[in-house]
Amino acid sequence: MIKVSIIGNGNVSYHLVQAISKAEGVRTLKVIDSRMDMLEETGTSPKPTLGAQKTEYPDIYIIAVSDDAIASVSRKIRKTKSLVVHTSGSVPMNTLPKDVRKGVFYPLQTFSKGAKLDFSKIPICIEAENKDDLELLRKLAHCLSDVVHVIPSEKRSYLHLSAVFANNFTNYMYRLAEETCMKQDLPFSMLLPLIRETANKMERLSPVEAQTGPAKRGDLATMEKHFELMNTKEHKEVYSLLSQSIQQTYGEKP
Amino acid sequence: MIKVSIIGNGNVSYHLVQAISKAEGVRTLKVIDSRMDMLEETGTSPKPTLGAQKTEYPDIYIIAVSDDAIASVSRKIRKTKSLVVHTSGSVPMNTLPKDVRKGVFYPLQTFSKGAKLDFSKIPICIEAENKDDLELLRKLAHCLSDVVHVIPSEKRSYLHLSAVFANNFTNYMYRLAEETCMKQDLPFSMLLPLIRETANKMERLSPVEAQTGPAKRGDLATMEKHFELMNTKEHKEVYSLLSQSIQQTYGEKP
Numbered sequence: 001m002i003k004v005s006i007i008g009n010g011n012v013s014y015h016l017v018q019a020i021s022k023a024e025g026v027r028t029l030k031v032i033d034s035r036m037d038m039l040e041e042t043g044t045s046p047k048p049t050l051g052a053q054k055t056e057y058p059d060i061y062i063i064a065v066s067d068d069a070i071a072s073v074s075r076k077i078r079k080t081k082s083l084v085v086h087t088s089g090s091v092p093m094n095t096l097p098k099d100v101r102k103g104v105f106y107p108l109q110t111f112s113k114g115a116k117l118d119f120s121k122i123p124i125c126i127e128a129e130n131k132d133d134l135e136l137l138r139k140l141a142h143c144l145s146d147v148v149h150v151i152p153s154e155k156r157s158y159l160h161l162s163a164v165f166a167n168n169f170t171n172y173m174y175r176l177a178e179e180t181c182m183k184q185d186l187p188f189s190m191l192l193p194l195i196r197e198t199a200n201k202m203e204r205l206s207p208v209e210a211q212t213g214p215a216k217r218g219d220l221a222t223m224e225k226h227f228e229l230m231n232t233k234e235h236k237e238v239y240s241l242l243s244q245s246i247q248q249t250y251g252e253k254p
Numbered sequence: 255m256i257k258v259s260i261i262g263n264g265n266v267s268y269h270l271v272q273a274i275s276k277a278e279g280v281r282t283l284k285v286i287d288s289r290m291d292m293l294e295e296t297g298t299s300p301k302p303t304l305g306a307q308k309t310e311y312p313d314i315y316i317i318a319v320s321d322d323a324i325a326s327v328s329r330k331i332r333k334t335k336s337l338v339v340h341t342s343g344s345v346p347m348n349t350l351p352k353d354v355r356k357g358v359f360y361p362l363q364t365f366s367k368g369a370k371l372d373f374s375k376i377p378i379c380i381e382a383e384n385k386d387d388l389e390l391l392r393k394l395a396h397c398l399s400d401v402v403h404v405i406p407s408e409k410r411s412y413l414h415l416s417a418v419f420a421n422n423f424t425n426y427m428y429r430l431a432e433e434t435c436m437k438q439d440l441p442f443s444m445l446l447p448l449i450r451e452t453a454n455k456m457e458r459l460s461p462v463e464a465q466t467g468p469a470k471r472g473d474l475a476t477m478e479k480h481f482e483l484m485n486t487k488e489h490k491e492v493y494s495l496l497s498q499s500i501q502q503t504y505g506e507k508p
Contacts, residue, residue, distance in 0.1 A: 067476065090468075090476050108444060110451055110466060114458060117451065123444045147444075155438050161480045162434035166445045167452045168467030169496045170427045173419045175461035175503075180416035184409050190362060190377045190401075191420045192456055197364055197371065198421045199453035202446055204368060207429035212364060213422030214344075222321065222344050226415045234499050241495055242423045245488050249429075 002026040002140050003056060005082075007073060008034045008064035011111035012087050016064060019119035019144050026143040029058050034065045034073045058082050060140060062105060067091050074100070083133050089160030092153040093127050103128035103137050106156060107145075110167050119144050125151040125159065176235055183231075208249075215246035256394050257310060259284040259336075261327060262318035265365035266341050270318060273373035273398050280397040283312050288319045288327050312336050314394060316359060321345050328354070337387050343414030346407040347381050357382035357391050360410060361399075364421050373398050379405040379413065430489055437485075462503075469500035 004020065006013050006028060013031060020028050063086040065073050070086045074096045077084060084096055085103040096102040104127040109117065124141040126148060128134040134150065141148040151159060174195065178188040201210045214222040223243055230236050258274065260267050260282060267285060274282050317340040319327050324340045328350045331338060338350055339357040350356040358381040363371065378395040380402060382388040388404065395402040405413060428449065432442040455464045468476040477497055484490050 067473070090479065109448055110455070112455060112459070112464070115451065115455070121447050123447065149444065151440075155440065157479065158434055158438040158483055159440055159444070161483050162431040162440070162445060163448055164467055164480065164493075165427045165431035165434065166449050168465070168469065168500070169430075169492075170424050170449070170452050171455075171461055171464050171466070172496055172500055173424045173427060174456060175465065176423075177416040177419035178461050180412055180419065184412040186405075186409065186413055186416070188456075188460070190403065190413070191416060193375050193377065194363055194417055195420050195424070195453050195456055197369065198424050199449050201364070201366060201369070201425075202428060202442075202449055205366065206442070207425055207432050210366070210425050211422070211429065212425070213418055215422065219321070225344065225411065226418065229412055229415050234502070237495060238423075238499065239418075241491060242426055245492065246422070246426055248488070 002060065002136070002143065003029050003058045004060045004062055004140070005030040005032060005058035006062045006064055007032045007077070010064060010066070011113060012064040012107070014113070015111045015115070015117055015119070016062065016087075016107075019117075022119075023143045026140060029056055034063075034069060059136065060085060060105075062087060063096075071095050083128070083136060085128075085137065089125075089163060090157055092157075093129070094153070101129065101133055103133050104153070104156065105137060105141065106151075108159065108163065120146050123147040123149060125149050125156055127152055127156065176238060179232075179235070180230075211246065211250070213246070215243035216250050218247060218250075256280040256314065256390070256397065257283050257312045258314045258316055258394070259286060259312035260316045260318055261286045261331075262288045264318060264320070265367060266318040266361070268367070269365045269369070269371055269373070270316065270341075270361075273371075276373075277397045280394060283310055288317075288323060313390065314339060314359075316341060317350075325349050337382070337390060339382075339391065343379075343417060344411055346411075347383070348407070355383065355387055357387055358407070358410065359391055359395065360405070362413065362417065374400050377401040377403060379403050379410055381406055381410065430492060433486075433489070434484075465500065465504070467500070469497035470504050472501060472504075 006016055017028055017031060020026050060083045061077055063070055063074055067088050067090060070088060070091050074084060083103055084100045085105040087105055089106050093102055093104050106125040108123045108125060122145050124145045126137040126141055128137055138148060177191055181188045260270055271282055271285060274280050313336060315331055315336050315338045317324055317327055321342050321344060324342060324345050328338060337357055338354045339359040341359055343360050347356055347358050360379040362377045362379060376399050378399045380391040380395055382391055392402060431445055435442045
């Protein structure tokens with residue numbers, strides 16, 4: 001049985017606790033607020049809770065806080081003998097203090113309140129300094145997910161960059177679509193089946209094969225018409241740049 | 255029973271035929287190749303097939319061909335008494351010949367070979383010149399889908415523009431993500447749960463609420479690190495413009 005304590009009260013922490021509560025072979029000892037000053041003491045010599053038989057230490061501390069808080073939060077627990085990991089895609093493992101056993105446990109997903117996630121399908125990217133710790137992380141990851149990859153920090157930063165395209169920028173495309181609808185009192189919900197199917201297509205086609213639209217076809221008439229419909233600089237700039245890039249890729253220039 | 259003939263052999267035609275075959279209250283008389291020279295004759299006085307009791311005419315011709323072929327294909331059937339509609343998001347109804355009863359039947363979805371689509375959830379946008387024809391189209395649309403909207407040509411062009419953002423440009427974001435993965439021999443399939451959840455979020459959050467990422471947070475350090483990882487002009491330009499736009503929206507400028 002792997003025992004973990006999770007530091008942080010955000011969405012990653014919430015979903016981890018949920019997933020662990022349903023998993024076998026792992027349990028959560030504590031969820032610790034990252035603002036606590038006494039993490040160090042908590043980690044090394046916690047006060048026994050009333051009626052507890054003995055003091056329990058976690059095998060792994062999972063730091064699930066915002067990227068820029070990882071360094072300072074992790075310094076609070078540096079005297080521990082437990083493995084200390086963070087859950088960030090973009091922060092190198094070596095951001096964690098020198099004098100702890102360290103690693104990374106990065107679930108490649110977007111976590112939000114109210115989401116029902118199938119954790120077993122979420123790729124978990126792990127990294128550690130030595131084999132034993134890597135095996136411990138692999139065991140933990142396999143308790144939660146069927147998809148576990150060993151990914152070193154540098155490679156993970158590329159993965160995080162690709163997630164920015166696939167998640168952050170994709171969401172921004174949804175936003176431009178919503179703004180276009182709103183201008184004409186069209187409900188954004190009309191686009192939901194299209195948004196779903198655009199994502200579903202990736203199960204069976206590569207993005208290169210799945211590309212459609214006026215820019216792909218080199219359909220200048222439609223692109224010009226679209227340009228006339230847009231009335232913000234922002235929409236026009238994004239439309240122009242992405243259409244040009246798509247046209248360059250497919251070699252169907254005017 | 256509404257009788258339709260469908261002109262065109264592409265993906266929209268294929269999925270329409272499939273949906274109609276499962277629907278009640280509508281049946282497909284013929285699927286006609288758009289390259290046929292004899293559509294006019296076919297439409298007005300088709301040769302009776304062997305054993306047929308009487309010549310059947312469709313109530314509606316559905317022209318499901320590429321946007322730039324709609325005008326020429328529709329001219330081939332202009333002597334018909336049937337209602338003639340096209341299925342395009344961006345082509346005005348009046349592109350159809352003057353001397354036919356005309357309309358639009360635009361299913362707002364991306365259609366590809368091999369896709370299993372639940373047609374009942376696909377919004378169908380209809381338009382016609384007069385009430386009777388609009389009612390006929392509404393009846394046809396409701397045979398196939400639970401979601402039917404009357405949308406005039408101008409409004410439909412905005413809907414089509416928003417579909418370019420939500421589908422074409424979103425797919426392009428997937429592509430940039432795939433290219434980023436490929437550079438590091440990371441399988442694109444690792445991103446599929448993220449892509450699915452990014453789309454799923456739209457069921458319960460608006461894109462404005464769902465936005466996350468370094469640009470939203472104004473996290474310059476991560477953005478600069480990402481910039482160093484990219485080695486094509488195209489990736490850098492898209493990353494810069496979209497990050498700037500997101501930063502402007504959320505007002506978290508450096």
